[in-house]
Amino acid sequence: MKIRINMLVPPPVALLIGIALIYALSVKLPATNFNLPGQAWLAGLLFVAGLGLMLAAAWALQRAHTTINPIWPDHAKHLVTSGIFRFSRNPIYLGDSLILLGMVFWFGNWLGIAVVALFLLFIDRFQIRAEEQALSRLFGEGYRQYLSHTHRWL
Template sequence: MVGMYLVSDAEVTFEITRTLNFKLFVLAVLLGVAIALAGGISFRKASTTVNPLKPETASSLVSRGIFQYTRNPMYLGMALAILGFAILLGSWLSLLGVVAFMLFIERFQIKPEEAALTERFGEQFTQYKKHVRHWL
């Protein structure tokens, strides 16, 4: 997000009005927080780990609630909040920060998590992946 801020003055903006950009920022952040919290709550209800650094300690595969629509609600929520920040900045170039986040999290967090979950839950996780997308 710091990088997004630093490049935000480097080029043409898409700001329609400061008020509209702020409203869209708030909407994106609130939606992102709600989606991320829904994922955390679903994990807590299932009494399984929320720690993304230890997916191998998951005690159950959560596929209800928000997890019916996205396999990664916490990361989706973060991406929406970052998108909101880019909208607030009103910078086309800062939108690359959202893409960079998604590519980074996909490579260094989601892939290792899904490998651990495949090892832990086998066919159950494989079937889940067939029906629910990474992001949306």
């Protein structure tokens, strides 16, 4: 069964666009910039936490010998519910969101929070829902049980 999610903007590209938008806001609208004590440390912490989530998810998927590619969910050979996937069904997208939030603090622009919110809405509506439908078709009742026990985000 060939299942392809038709995305105008694949998730990694959406992440890069989000980072670019946050940067552009900080340059074009400097009146909305902020500078807080410890801001760079917080930015770094959020970035590392996001990257850590993404790496933990990629490692769990690799150990299960299944795909990490969100465009072709039919390449998934196994349903991964262990490791970081015990806590979140979407740790990579959660990691992306933490990276974007880190960029808000790195570039120091409050309007960047709106970019993070738009990323979350976009990924939830156009990527995650399509992935969930595809995985439900692939893994049936096992996936539906996973949905009932594990939160989409946290």
